[in-house]
Amino acid sequence: MSKHDFDLFVIGGGSGGVRAARLAAQLGARVALAETLGPEGLGGTCVNLGCIPKKLYRYAADFSHAFDDARGFGWQGDKPSLNWAALKANRAQEINRLNAVYADLLRAAGVTLFDGFARLQGERGVALATLNADGSAGHRNFSAEHILIATGGTPHVPHFQGREHAITSNEIFDLEPFPQRLVVVGGGYIACEFASIFTGLGARVTQIYRGEQVLRGFDDELRHFAAAEWVKAGLDLRLNSGVVDIRRSADGLQVDLEGGGVLQADAVLYATGRRANVQGLGLELVGVAQGAQGEVLVDAHYQTNVPGIHAVGDVTQRVQLTPVALAEAMQVVQRLFGSAPQASAQAVGAMDYEGIPSAVFTHPALACVGLTEAAARERLGQIKVFRSEFKALKHTLSGRSERTLMKLVVDGASDRVVGLHMVGADAAEIVQGFAVAMKAGATKAMFDATIGIHPSAAEEFVTMRAALLR
Ligand code: NDP
Numbered sequence: 192m193s194k195h196d197f198d199l200f201v202i203g204g205g206s207g208g209v210r211a212a213r214l215a216a217q218l219g220a221r222v223a224l225a226e227t228l229g230p231e232g233l234g235g236t237c238v239n240l241g242c243i244p245k246k247l248y249r250y251a252a253d254f255s256h257a258f259d260d261a262r263g264f265g266w267q268g269d270k271p272s273l274n275w276a277a278l279k280a281n282r283a284q285e286i287n288r289l290n291a292v293y294a295d296l297l298r299a300a301g302v303t304l305f306d307g308f309a310r311l312q313g314e315r316g317v318a319l320a321t322l323n324a325d326g327s328a329g330h331r332n333f334s335a336e337h338i339l340i341a342t343g344g345t346p347h348v349p350h351f352q353g354r355e356h357a358i359t360s361n362e363i364f365d366l367e368p369f370p371q372r373l374v375v376v377g378g379g380y381i382a383c384e385f386a387s388i389f390t391g392l393g394a395r396v397t398q399i400y401r402g403e404q405v406l407r408g409f410d411d412e413l414r415h416f417a418a419a420e421w422v423k424a425g426l427d428l429r430l431n432s433g434v435v436d437i438r439r440s441a442d443g444l445q446v447d448l449e450g451g452g453v454l455q456a457d458a459v460l461y462a463t464g465r466r467a468n469v470q471g472l473g474l475e476l477v478g479v480a481q482g483a484q485g486e487v488l489v490d491a492h493y494q495t496n497v498p499g500i501h502a503v504g505d506v507t508q509r510v511q512l513t514p515v516a517l518a519e520a521m522q523v524v525q526r527l528f529g530s531a532p533q534a535s536a537q538a539v540g541a542m543d544y545e546g547i548p549s550a551v552f553t554h555p556a557l558a559c560v561g562l563t564e565a566a567a568r569e570r571l572g573q574i575k576v577f578r579s580e581f582k583a584l585k586h587t588l589s590g591r592s593e594r595t596l597m598k599l600v601v602d603g604a605s606d607r608v609v610g611l612h613m614v615g616a617d618a619a620e621i622v623q624g625f626a627v628a629m630k631a632g633a634t635k636a637m638f639d640a641t642i643g644i645h646p647s648a649a650e651e652f653v654t655m656r657a658a659l660l661r
Pocket of ligand 1: 349378379380406464465550
C-alpha cells in the first residue's frame with residue numbers, strides 16, 4: 192500500500208486529464224481528479240468551449256448553404272431563418288449531457304472527483320481549494336505518488352487600446368444578441384473557423400489578418416485556394432491588416448484599422464492564439480520548469496523536471512489538438528501503471544508527432560496530413576506533386592461556383608506519399624482515412640492500385656496520374 196493518498200492526482204478535467212484518470216483507475220490505480228468547474232464542467236475546452244460546440248455550430252451554418260443549394264435540385268419555398276436562441280439552448284443541453292457522461296465514466300472507473308482549484312504543494316502534494324455549500328472556502332491537502340498537470344489553455348488577446356471590448360472563443364457561443372456584424376482578428380484555426388461559421392449563420396463577417404495569407408504553416412496553394420473560396424462564400428477577408436483600437440460608439444463597436452480604415456461591428460472576436468493555463472498552480476513553488484509563454488516543459492515521457500510531476504495536452508503548448516492530448520495521456524498511464532488493454536495501438540509505441548492529420552472546419556473545409564509541398568521540397572529534395580481541381584458533382588445542379596482542390600506530395604526517391612491536402616466538402620472525413628494509409632507507408636503506386644469509389648470526391652486521390660511539372 193502506497194504511503195500516499197492517491198497513486199495519481201490529475202489536475203484538470205479536460206480531454207487529457209479525463210482520459211488519464213479513467214485509464215489509470217481501470218488499471219487499478221487509486222486516482223483523484225480535480226476540476227475547477229466541478230463535475231458539471233468536465234470535458235475541458237474541447238467539450239465546453241471548443242471542438243464540440245464549434246462543430247455543432249458548423250452544422251448549423253452548413254444548413255444555410257444546403258438550403259441555398261437545394262433550389263437547383265427542385266426544392267422550393269422560402270429559406271428558413273435561424274433561431275439563434277434555439278441553437279444556443281440546444282447546444283448547451285448537449286454539452287450538459289456530455290459533461291454528465293464524462294462524470295459517469297470517471298465515477299464508474301472509480302476515480303475520486305473533486306470540485307475545486309488544485310495547486311501543487313511541496314513534494315508530491317496537492318492543496319485543493321473548494322467552495323463549501325454555505326459559500327465559505329474550504330481547504331484540503333492530499334499527497335500522491337504521481338501528479339498529472341492537464342489544465343489546458345486559454346485564449347490570449349494581445350494588449351491594445353480597447354482590448355476590453357474584444358471577446359474570445361470562450362464568449363462567442365453565447366453571444367447575445369446574434370452579431371449581425373462580426374469582426375474576427377487572427378488567421379489560425381479558430382479565426383478561420385468562426386469567420387466561416389458566422390458567415391454561414393448569416394452575419395456579415397470581416398476577418399482581419401496581419402500577414403500575407405491566413406493559416407500559416409499549411410500548404411501555400413491550399414491556403415490561397417481555401418481563402419478564395421471563403422471570400423466567394425461571403426467573407427470579407429482583409430490581409431496585411433491590423434486593429435489599432437476598438438471603441439464603443441452609437442452604432443455598436445468602432446474598429447479602427449491600420450492605414451485608416453474603420454469598421455462598425457456588433458462583436459469583435461480575437462482568435463490570436465492560446466496560452467497555457469498555469470496561473471495559481473504553484474509551479475514556481477515546487478520548481479517546475481516553464482517555457483517562455485508559461486507552458487509546462489516536459490521530456491519525451493511527459494515528465495517535468497520535478498520527479499513525480501507530469502503534464503500533457505495544451506498546458507505543454509506542443510500540439511494543441513484533442514486527439515494528441517488523449518494519446519499523450521495514454522502514454523503517461525501506460526508508462527506509470529502498465530499496459531492498458533483498451534489503449535489504442537498509438538499508445539503502445541512512442542507517440543509519433545509526425546503525420547498528425549488535422550482539419551479546419553470552414554466552408555469549404557480544409558484538411559491535411561503530412562508535409563506541405565514546400566516542406567517536402569526542403570526536406571526531401573526531389574518530390575512529385577499531383578493536383579486535382581474540380582467542381583464537385585453536387586454543384587453542377589446547386590449552381591454554387593465552389594471548387595475542390597486535392598493535392599498529393601510524393602517523395603521522388605521512395606515513392607511514398609508524404610503529404611495529402613484537400614479543400615472541399617467532407618475534407619476531414621476523407622483525409623482521416625488516407626492518414627491511416629500514410630501511417631502505413633503507402634506509396635503512390637499503392638494509391639494508383641486502389642480502386643476509387645465512384646462517384647465521390649475522395650476517388651480523385653487514387654486517380655491522379657500526371658505529376659505537375661515544377
Ligand atoms: P493559432 O496559433 O492557430 O493562430 C493564431 C493566429 O493569430 C495566427 O494567425 C497569428 O498570426 C495570429 N496572431 C497571433 N498574435 C497576434 C497578434 N498579436 N495580433 C494579430 N494577430 C495575431 O491559434 P488559434 O487561437 O487559432 O488556435 C489555437 C490552437 O487550437 C491551434 O493551434 C490548434 O492547435 C487548436 N485548434 C484546432 C482546431 C481544429 O483542429 N480544427 C480548431 C481550433 C483550435 P501569425 O500566423 O502571423 O502568427
